[in-house]
Amino acid sequence: MIDHTSPATPSPACEDSQGLRPWAQRRACCANLEPCIEVRDLVVRYGDKPALDRVTLTIPRGCITAVVGPSGCGKSSFLNTLNRLSDLTACCDVSGSVKFEGQEIVGTDLDLIALRRQVGMIFQKPNPFPLSIRENLTFPLQHHGMKKRADREAKMENMLRRVGLWNEVKDRLDAPALGLSGGQQQRLCLARALVLSPRVLLLDEPCSALDPLASAVVEDLIASLRGDYTVVIVTHNLAQARRIADHVAMFWLVDGAGTVVEHGSAANVFEAPANPITAAYIAGARG
């Protein structure tokens, strides 16, 4: 695969001066800190190769939690265990405990379809289905039991408006989704995830394949999800994490496997990192 990941160098749109709200305001939006997902001693290995080692982390409900860290430290593997997408990967072995709203999802025989309906996911590369724009949203709804066509259409319009795509595509809903631009495709994917009314949204570097302008639009969109959804976003872009995250989990490669070296509120992690690794990483990225 050719990697389209653009480097995390700050671009004009990601300037710290833009859109940064005071830390205090952010803390208020999720003050109660009820846990939505509780991860305990999570270990992931691909065959003999360990990817994650004893990750323990609590993801608070209604907040945006950013997962940061260098490439290859298991951030995406972590995300994939939260909706059991790791099942799709050959010889991926997961152990430990992940509780979603109190229910264990690792190693249990739970209804995956129900789980994934509640835990939506957006990928690094926009991946709309090779269907029409309309079908990309109505097709999942149809299969999750929304019988009436009018209901589906209403929901579709609703979500397209929510992601700011409606005005751009309302005249060509039956055109192939693959004809949209990268930013539009990613917003369509976001709408496709939201249309199922999930409680959690997992975002795997959702902006890294987009240009700065499209990236800014998607970022604003993600920020607007706060409160309505529990959002977990993996990002390389520390500036982005600073702008939108309430909580931050810092992943680092220790003894060949990724693990969490620090986590807490964004203010604490960014302004007063306790771990020297975190401090150096943030400082490096900042400098």
Add this chain to the structure above:
Amino acid sequence: MAEKTTRVVSGGFLPPARRGTDWPDRIATVLMWAVALLITAVFVWIVGDLVLQGLPHLSWEYLSAGPEDAGRGGGIAPILVSTLLILAVCMAVSIPLGLGTAVLLSEFGRRNQFFGRLVRYSLDVLAGVPSIVFGLFGNAFFSITLGMGFSILSGGLTLSCMVLPLLIRSTESALRAVPDDYRRAAAALGLPVFTALWRILLPAATPGLIAGLVLGIGRALAETAALLFTSGYVDRMPGSLLDSGRALSIHIYDLAMNVPGGESNAYASAVVLIGLLLVINALTFRAADRWLHQGITPV
């Protein structure tokens, strides 16, 4: 960066060779055109030969009448009907069988590794079994053991054994070529595997499916030896699938090899066969096209 590259390459075609500098590229270009020209020339040679010798004997009567005088006279109507019935039986059996197996091999191969390897292995072997062995096997198994006798049914079933490896192999590689992104997206949306397969993956694999299907149809229509012992030689209009019926390829073979003075009608029959292939392929494309685009129309 991504934006820029999209502008450089629009459409699936690569930039043309730059003039003068890049010798390997220029040579390759010349070679490609030469190969295409060569293949076209040979094709025109063979088919031109067929058409020149066969066309004068073609007429509406030839298509609508039964054969007379061992095929030297009359037409080929019953043979056309038998051919189509045999093909229909063959495809009705091999398409579901092939599709199912290919889906299992490509989509569930991980969980059925040993089984998958076994099936793939045996299919590779099957692909190389000579058609005459298929014919003898079909005669022993379908005609005698299963009691179907010389019949269109046993001919079609034998043919379906023959085209199965072709269908499965091509469908499997077509499915494997569908980007994993779609599978992950579908799984993340909580769509059942089979729904994703039917609505997303298979339509996305359509070009590969068509290629396999078209090859399979071609192979089935062109087959002689496998049919001689199964669907048989009788050139009467078939009344049912349990009747024996002569396929066009057998008719051509018989006229060319056993009937003195049968060549001109053999050529005419070959032209009909190629025409039939054209029509069937066109219909296949149309059907596949509709399937591919059903996603684009509102449900």
Add this chain to the structure above:
Amino acid sequence: MSPSRTETSLLWLLRALAAIAGAITLLIVVFLLVEAWPALRSPGFTHFLSDEAWFPSSSTPQFNIAPMVAGTVAATLGAMLLATPLGIAAALFCRFYAPPALASGFRRLLELLAGIPSVVYGFWGLVVLTPLIRQWAPPGQSLLAAVLILSLMILPTIALLSETALRSIPRSYLQGAAALGLSRWRTISGVALPAARCGIASAIMLAAGRAIGETMAVLMVAGNIVQVPDSIFAPVRTLTANIALELGYAMGGHRAALFVSGLMLLVLIVVLVTLSDWIMREEIHG
């Protein structure tokens, strides 16, 4: 995973279908074994490799099929050597060189080429090709003629399946190469062909199977003399032609001996499949 009930039953349906597909091979092998058994018991299998020649119905029958194995291998190898580059070139032409209209026309042509009955190929070879070869090196019906006709017959398989393999390469690969300023040929040889190699390999495998198993056309142009070919102009007999030529008139031991050639053919195919399997795995791990 915990698939729902329908999914589980559908999965079992798929397994059943695949099992049927696999069982056909087993049935054919059993069938061949049963038919060949009398000849394997007496005179015994060693005769098929150590006898002087192939005279299965004479009063002192001889059953050497080794020359035919050589003929089959030679004809198949020759056809693969010729048809693989041509077929891949045709696929590349379709995909990267021809303008769209021409490409789809060319594809139609290949599809038709795939549907021409082998009798017609054989007839054409007999009437047109072998006299041409005869002017160089009599008798004309030869290994070369068999190789040429076989190449022609398997070329559409290689070309069409390779073309679909090439078509399914993600566009970003080609874009990446184009962005690097690579020429068309370098993009093809460096990016497109490696990316599509799995599909192309499976196309070649299918074509090899077809080449080994092809009967009628080879029978009409190969000359059918039972001998190890000493030149490309020498007539040869393949195992398949052997069956087709003699089966209609063979009785008893002779008939069983012909089924031994069928078994031998199967052995050849198994060797080929195992070899290609091994090569593919080496490539993945190496």
Add this chain to the structure above:
Amino acid sequence: MIKKILKACCVVAISLLLVGCSGEQQEGAAADGLIGQLIVTGSSTIAPLAGEIAKRFEQEHPGTRIDVQSGGSSRGIADVRRGTADIGMVSRQLNPDEIDLVAYPIARDGVAVILHRDNPLQALSEDQIVAIYTGSVTRWSEIGGADAPITVVNKAEGRSTLELFLSHFKLRNEDIRPSVIIGDNQQGIRTVAADPNAIGYVSIGTAAFEVTRGTPIKALPMDAVEATLESVRNGSFPLSRPLHLVTLPEAGAGAGAARAESAALIQAFIEYAASSQVDDLTEAQYFVPLAH
């Protein structure tokens, strides 16, 4: 969509079934009491002729059906023995180990040695033919022809023309040094027609027909007897073979009404095929009718 496909599948399956069931309902309105179906398999040489005879027989006896299948003499014998066919077609004499069957000749066929039309030689002695086929003569110049290598065209093992040829010239197949081995008759004619230096042997009727339509071959006389259908008919041509229909001897002796019915049909068909009523069909297929 799934539903649509399923529906289509159902429709196809049901219609196939219906078609399948609707056949075979021939009411036996035959005046002569002959009804039923016969399966005739065997020699691909005889199959076209038998097919024509069957068609005429069916016309004269409504209520009967004769299915003619091809596939080779040995197939005919095997199928009759196994009971999968009622009548076999065999284009040679029965072997000693085949006396469990009864053979009925229905026509004759001669075998002629053929050369390319441009070959200057007009006749070959038997010794010369033997010399050529055993490889002691390999160039035409050695026996007064052009200076070119001889392309010896032989038939595949087991073919009845080969056996006839070998027994006439008292040769063993092991002694023959062929350049090319062919299967069917037409392939022999094509091969010789395409090669000015070739020698082969094929069915006389076919050769005569090909000569009349301009194929560049010629049939050589044998023992000074011209290779024509006429000389086969009057018995003067030395190389000729009978074309047989074979059946089990007990075909007439079976128990049960159905069995007796089919035995009567078998007998009727064989008699019809050997009668003078089909002489024109035999001639149309370039064979020699029996002397009645």
